[in-house]
Amino acid sequence: MIREIVRKELLEIFREGRFRVALLTVAILVVTAIGVGRQYYRQVNEQHEAARRNARSEWVSQGSKNPHSAAHYGTYAFKPKYPMSLLDNGVDKYSGVSIYLEAHKRNDAQYMAAQDQTALSRFGDLSPDFILMFMVPLFIILIAFNSVSRERESGTLRVMMSQGISPWKLASGKWLAVFTPVAVLTGLVFLVGGVLLANLEDFGLFSWWPLILLALVYLLYYGVFINVSILVSASVRKSSLAFVLLLGIWILSCLGMPKATSVVADALYPYPTQLEFEEQIAEDKTNGLNGHDPWNAESKKLEAETLQKYGVDSVKKLPFNWDGYLMQKGEEHEAEIYFKHYQVLKEIYQKQSKVYRTSAALSPFLPARFLSMALCRTDYHAHWHFADEAEKYRLMLVGRLNGDMVDNSRTGQWDYRADEKLWRAVPDFAYEPVRYQSIVEANAGHFLVLLAWWVLSGVGMLVAVRQMKVF
């Protein structure tokens, strides 16, 4: 019986122009967006590859110099662009693509895509995630707002209900009738996206199952909208009122709540400004060990300890290069300062995330948005993972260079030179992205919230259809 309802609903929907126009529009938009996205992805990846090779070859061929000078000369870490960012760009546009790695200083990622664009780009991107997150729910509302109210208005609901159909079956049939075209559309988008991605030259990073998981997240998200649309359509007397109500719900959950939440999160747990952040770090640095200043109080303390440990009375008599040793100790100390301050940022981020997770109870958009970004590896978490790995690499790099100086030269021997052999011996930055397993574990909460939305709105829909007025 449910199958018959679905069949009839689909027949009706397809014979009506409204649906065909809407479906065609969404399909054209998505295909265009994926096409444009793929082009952009390839372009970015080529640039990324070229820049990476370039940075390495500059590093290797920097000529012979003091290893610590080489640490100052530095190199770059480039954030890879992930295949699934094609579907959801997340915060990529605002998070920067490369980090300059040098001695004594932890730099932030720079060169964000948003910087390259004019202010006009604020008016919106035609990206698949925009269509999937915002447009498809609208499309659902457009086909479902009157799914019950139209039958009540026209009078077919009386005849239908007189046939002795259970409310449960009616609701399921109506639900599936909206879900089917939406699922077909979503399935097609992900299939096309998947095939395009699998055919990219460097598809090593691509695998199907996170893509399928992402499709499931979206289907769950759409299921919530279908539930709510039918709930409203069954409860409200007039289709026009149902439409206005549903548009209101859409605006609130997709536009209002996310914005309000970010305002609240920022107000409750504000990030320090760039200036404050840098000042705090600078303050800690001046009070601490400075590897470039042997007369600094902390340096003197370390010197005394070291001399005592080796039982000599002058740094010249140490069996290694004291200057290099001091610089490395300074580096390690500064690294701790950076770690401490970045840890503070992360804690703020965690607290803000909690606000977002709480407000997800008010909007299904938020958990879906976070899941989507996380699975596409374009959320802040993925960015931070990269920044942390780059920092680890930076410390390894500087440590290696200072270590070479410590071991292979004498205190005061500032004319010591290392050459390409050493530069080559330092491994290139090989970044391993966050593993999907840990992404899934970290985001299980969002998934549960979305699932709860689906279940509760589904129960609401069943109750509404059960108690609806026939006329």
Next chain:
Amino acid sequence: MLEAVNLSKSYNGVSALKGVSFKVNKGDIFCLLGANGAGKTTTINLFLNFISPTSGQALINQVDTAQQPLATKKMLAYIPENLMLYPNLTGVENLHYFSALAGRKYPSAELTNYLNEAGLQEVAHHQRVSTYSKGMRQKVGVAIALAKKADVLLLDEPTSGLDPKASNEFAALLKKLSELGVATLMATHDLFRAIETGTHIGIMKEGNLVESMTTDQINHQDLERLYLKHMN
């Protein structure tokens, strides 16, 4: 068989139906007469369980419609004053769908038979209902009722707005169904049809059943006089 036992319905304290009792046996056609607002449609809606009674019972084959709404709906067929169908579907598709909802699936030849039996011209079977006249839609409604093989027929002014020929055909169909043992409850304003087609007549006024008789006890003129007496 259809029975109203002391059936009452009030909305926010205002009584729409005040303890109505009657019985429609197998093969009977019970015609409810009365002004608009007398409670005819309320009575039918109670049998459909579209609304719940304030007190009393609406029974179909001895089963309370308020207790087992789904089971009792399986036994009845309903044709409202203006039977609405899905305009984008054809007559056959509409019949197929509503029959399927009632749990009956027919091959298309059988659907065609029902539509023919209901008097819908064959060319219209595969046209969309949006092109149908009211009479044609009513015929699909009859076909839906026929296909449901219901014991009870609930009709709410089914012939209002039909041309005399269509109205006549409809009456003939009712008689045929009555011969097959269907119990029919029909709300109508058409005194002439009520006498012609019905076996029993009831007159309702302000929520009460004020008169009840069999049609062989009365002729058209007397019925009209009686009706007008109550209305004034």
